[in-house]
Amino acid sequence: xxxxxxxxxxxxxxxxxxxxxxxxxxxxxxxxxxxxxxxxxxxxxxxxxxxxxxxxxxxxxxxxxxxxxxxxxxxxxxxxxxxxxxxxxxxxxxxxxxxxxxxxxxxxxxxxxxxxxxxxxxxxxxxxxxxxxxxxxxxxxxxxxxxxxxxxxxxxxxxxxxxxxxxxxxxxxxxxxxxxxxxxxxxxxxxx
Amino acid sequence: xxxxxxxxxxxxxxxxxxxxxxxxxxxxxxxxxxxxxxxxxxxxxxxxxxxxxxxxxxxxxxxxxxxxxxxxxxxxxxxxxxxxxxxxxxxxxxxxxxxxxxxxxxxxxxxxxxxxxxxxxxxxxxxxxxxxxxxxxxxxxxxxxxxxxxxxxxxxxxxxxxxxxxxxxxxxxxxxxxxxxxxxxxxxxxxxxxxxxxxxxxxxxxxxxxxxxxxxxxxxxxxxxxxxxxxxxxxxxxxxxxxxxxxxxxxxxxxxxxxxxxxxxxxxxxxxxxxxxxxxxxxxxxxxxxxxxxxxxxxxxxxxxxxxxxxxxxxxxxxxxxxxxxxxxxxxxxxxxxxx
Numbered sequence: 001x002x003x004x005x006x007x008x009x010x011x012x013x014x015x016x017x018x019x020x021x022x023x024x025x026x027x028x029x030x031x032x033x034x035x036x037x038x039x040x041x042x043x044x045x046x047x048x049x050x051x052x053x054x055x056x057x058x059x060x061x062x063x064x065x066x067x068x069x070x071x072x073x074x075x076x077x078x079x080x081x082x083x084x085x086x087x088x089x090x091x092x093x094x095x096x097x098x099x100x101x102x103x104x105x106x107x108x109x110x111x112x113x114x115x116x117x118x119x120x121x122x123x124x125x126x127x128x129x130x131x132x133x134x135x136x137x138x139x140x141x142x143x144x145x146x147x148x149x150x151x152x153x154x155x156x157x158x159x160x161x162x163x164x165x166x167x168x169x170x171x172x173x174x175x176x177x178x179x180x181x182x183x184x185x186x187x188x189x190x191x192x
Numbered sequence: 193x194x195x196x197x198x199x200x201x202x203x204x205x206x207x208x209x210x211x212x213x214x215x216x217x218x219x220x221x222x223x224x225x226x227x228x229x230x231x232x233x234x235x236x237x238x239x240x241x242x243x244x245x246x247x248x249x250x251x252x253x254x255x256x257x258x259x260x261x262x263x264x265x266x267x268x269x270x271x272x273x274x275x276x277x278x279x280x281x282x283x284x285x286x287x288x289x290x291x292x293x294x295x296x297x298x299x300x301x302x303x304x305x306x307x308x309x310x311x312x313x314x315x316x317x318x319x320x321x322x323x324x325x326x327x328x329x330x331x332x333x334x335x336x337x338x339x340x341x342x343x344x345x346x347x348x349x350x351x352x353x354x355x356x357x358x359x360x361x362x363x364x365x366x367x368x369x370x371x372x373x374x375x376x377x378x379x380x381x382x383x384x385x386x387x388x389x390x391x392x393x394x395x396x397x398x399x400x401x402x403x404x405x406x407x408x409x410x411x412x413x414x415x416x417x418x419x420x421x422x423x424x425x426x427x428x429x430x431x432x433x434x435x436x437x438x439x440x441x442x443x444x445x446x447x448x449x450x451x452x453x454x455x456x457x458x459x460x461x462x463x464x465x466x467x468x469x470x471x472x473x474x475x476x477x478x479x480x481x482x483x484x485x486x487x488x489x490x491x492x493x494x495x496x497x498x499x500x501x502x503x504x505x506x507x508x509x510x511x512x513x514x515x516x517x518x519x520x521x522x523x524x525x526x527x528x529x530x531x532x
Binding site: 063095098 | 458460478484496
């Protein structure tokens with residue numbers, strides 16, 4: 001059974017200094033087993049300006065077992081799967097210590113973003129690109145950050161869809177129905 | 193002398209205990225955690241079984257833990273009584289306790305005695321405590337282990353109160369410990385006697401000569417109760433003395449250790465009680481509660497602080513600082529875990 005007392009305290013602690021760390025953790029639903037962590041892309045990296053969401057699932061043995069973490073936001077990085085968001089990081093595996101917390105793990109993810117380790121890749125394609133053609137890697141990573149990690153306001157999406165020729169009230173209702181996903185909304189608008 | 197003081201103590205027990213129990217109860221009310229209670233119960237059982245396993249003589253202790261007043265043996269009685277008086281002393285004023293020690297040990301402080309008379313209800317308790325300490329001075333070296341057992345039995349009763357006091361004064365204690373080795377009486381130089389000396393310093397210049405006397409007088413306390421709780425609460429009431437302690441000790445160790453004792457377990461976030469915070473399972477200095485430690489031993493057995501394998505030998509380094517008493521407890525804590 002997960003130590004919920006500890007998880008609760010961790011959440012409190014973490015959300016106390018969001019302004020400083022930029023790291024948030026929030027429960028996904030009512031339970032404290034599934035959480036969503038948010039980290040800002042580190043400055044001076046292709047991920048700068050992006051906000052990355054991380055799916056966190058706490059195993060029964062937490063904190064004696066590492067939390068399961070996965071990038072929910074698509075990210076181009078040698079140690080993060082560009083498909084699934086799976087993360088290759090030692091402290092989330094054999095180097096986990098119960099003295100670590102969700103917040104410190106998220107901080108480690110942030111550090112991983114600024115210091116890729118291509119020798120121990122999760123995504124071989126990205127790692128190859130990182131090693132052989134770093135400029136391309138940087139521009140791809142930056143593009144992915146722009147495309148997936150930057151939250152655009154609803155108004156901006158509405159504006160773009162209206163510019164495509166759809167009526168505003170329909171755009172708004174469909175955007176709301178699909179949870180703000182611009183691409184899904186576009187699909188629905190086209191098929192409507 | 194010996195039997196006299198015991199008799200006096202016995203007569204004082206009921207009065208002292210009722211006060212002390214109120215004090216403890218107050219604390220209990222403030223405590224939110226049922227968890228904590230469970231933890232304490234479990235630990236109590238562990239200690240009990242431990243004690244019983246040691247030898248036959250401890251069986252009487254098992255009984256006294258349940259009802260300390262009814263069946264306390266001579267030494268048990270003394271230990272328990274001191275235990276219960278101390279919190280009360282602390283409840284009163286600092287001035288009161290200053291007076292009590294000087295009253296029994298040096299006439300030069302007698303002008304202070306008006307404080308004592310003001311605290312009328314307290315007099316019987318403190319008198320007996322000072323007399324018992326002086327009378328038992330002789331037996332401390334001879335029957336150390338036995339005294340220890342008795343002391344622990346007594347401690348259990350006031351366990352929670354101690355844990356509270358301890359959390360607040362960990363830092364102070366470490367400073368005291370650090371300064372101890374400078375003194376000749378390394379083994380028995382009680383932190384409490386430290387406080388005594390310091391208290392008296394501002395009052396008169398004789399304090400330096402009197403210091404060894406104090407040490408000897410309080411030595412039995414150490415022998416009786418290595419985890420003597422009241423010592424800590426007493427230090428708590430003289431926080432300003434820590435600077436001076438530090439100066440005379442000149443101990444880097446004390447400082448380092450003081451900084452590293454957390455108030456709650458970094459794993460489960462529960463408050464560390466006295467046993468927990470004197471439990472140092474790894475040389476890296478990472479502290480955690482016994483429950484989390486046990487859990488880790490059941491799995492990979494690596495220290496959360498440094499990721500190295502726990503070795504089952506306790507770390508002796510800090511124990512020597514504490515003048516021996518901690519060594520004893522560390523050994524216990526560890527054996528408790530390996531045994532279960």
